[in-house]
Amino acid sequence: MLEAIGLSVKINGIPVVKDSSFFIPEGKITAVIGESGSGKSMTVAALLRMLPVDAQAYGEICFMGTDLLKATDEEMAVLRKRKFFTIFQDALNSFNPSVKMDRQLYAFSAGRVGDDQDSFQKKMKAILGKLNLSSEILNQYPFELSGGMLQRCMIACALYVKPALLIADEPTSALDKVVQKEFLKWLRLLNESGTTVLIITHDLDVVADAADEMIVMRKGEIVETGAVADILARPTHEYTKRLLDSRF
Known part of the structure; x- marks a missing residue:
């Protein structure tokens, strides 16, 4: 699915990701784990350009025959629109608080x-039902929904788009343990529908509960896969x- 070969990232000449090589297998859930500052998010930012x-x-960074670091801006725009889907740490920040959910979910x-x-109304209402969300949320604003509901809305959009690769960057850090487990259940549902998943996390429980493969990063380097x-x-x-x- 995706392979990084000798990936390095420098900020103002200072290395933050150092000669990293890894493979994300198709159809699996892979987790990148490491402490803050380990280079996880910069690795993802490089992947997404x-x-x-x-x-x-x-x-x-080779994705389905394309080196993402050499792709044109137009090629990357198409990939980000059709092949990739990203869920960030705080779902609320992904939404405009002054726009109702139906318009925003349509755009996503x-x-x-x-x-x-x-077509959107028919498909999205069916998907929301699978995720135990009422279609009434389409007429609500983001601030009227909980963090867990907003993360499920992002999963709903991913289920709609059916991307080749879903990237979830610390998606559970703002959720309590009960909601976290629910979110991971929906993430596995997405994976079972054919989407490869890459989770960025610092939480070993998330890795143990959801991932098939793992990549361990420390100080910008991959130390174990x-x-x-x-x-x-x-x-x-x-x-x-x-x-x-430290988990126990």
């Missing part, structure tokens, strides 16, 4: 694939061992 203006990326879903309003079950049972790097010890 959404780095800060003072940052530069080097190496290769039907507007990306070219469906008209009638492999199947979640294998790493949790037999970690090889000292940093991974410390992460596991």
Whole structure:
């Protein structure tokens, strides 16, 4: 699905991601885990070609035969619209508080694939029902919904679009444990529908509950990769061992 080869990111000449290579297998849920400042989010920003203006990326990021670092702006715009879908840490920040949900969900879903309003209303109401959300939320404003409901709205849009790759950057950090488990259940539903998922997190419980594969980052470097079950049972790097010890 996606492979990074020798990926490095520098901000004002200072390395924040260092010669990282990893593979995201198609049809799986892969988690990138590490403490704050480990380079997780900068790795994703490089993947999406959404780095800060003072940052530069080097190496290769190959997605379905395309090197994302060499793709044109037009090619990246198409990929971000049709192939990628991103859910960020605080769903409320993804929505305009003064615009009702129906217009915003349309833009995030039907507007990306070219469906008209009638098709959107029919499809979106069915998807919201699967996620235990009332269609009445379409007439509400974002501030009238909880954080967990807003995250489910983003999942609903992803289910509508059916992207090749969903990127979830710290999607559960603002949720309590009960809502977090619900969100991860819907994330797995999306994965089962055919979308490959990449989760960025610092929470080992999220990795253990949802991911098939994991990538461990520390200070801009990848220190361990492999199947979640294998790493949790037999970690090889000292940093991974410390992460596991801190879980208990």
